[in-house]
Amino acid sequence: MTIPAHRIAFxxxxxxxxxxxxxSSQEAFAHHVGIDRTYISGLERGRRNPTLDVIVKLxxxxxxxxxxxxATIE
Structure with missing residues (x-):
C-alpha cells in the first residue's frame, strides 16, 4: 500500500x-489525549486517516x- 504524501506530512x-x-512518549501522549497508543503511532506513520473529531481532539x-x-499539507 502506498501512503499518500498528505498523510505522511500530517x-x-x-x-x-x-x-x-x-x-517524548507516544504512550503518555495517547493517554493524555484519550486515544490508543497504536492509533497515535499509525497517525504519525501516515497509516491512519484521522477523522475531524480526532484532529480536533489532537x-x-x-x-x-x-x-x-x-498546515504542512499542500
Missing part, C-alpha cells in the same frame, strides 16, 4: 508538535488550532 507534523511540547491536547495540524 504524521510528521503531529510527531514534531508532540515532541516540541514535551511529549489539536486541543497540543494547544493548537486544528488548522495548525493541517
Amino acid at each position: 504524521g510528521e507534523h503531529l510527531r514534531d508538535l508532540r515532541q516540541d511540547r514535551g511529549w 489539536a486541543q491536547s497540543l494547544d493548537v488550532k486544528p488548522a495548525e495540524l493541517l
Whole structure:
C-alpha cells in the first residue's frame, strides 16, 4: 500500500508538535489525549486517516488550532 504524501506530512507534523511540547512518549501522549497508543503511532506513520473529531481532539491536547495540524499539507 502506498501512503499518500498528505498523510505522511500530517504524521510528521503531529510527531514534531508532540515532541516540541514535551511529549517524548507516544504512550503518555495517547493517554493524555484519550486515544490508543497504536492509533497515535499509525497517525504519525501516515497509516491512519484521522477523522475531524480526532484532529480536533489532537489539536486541543497540543494547544493548537486544528488548522495548525493541517498546515504542512499542500
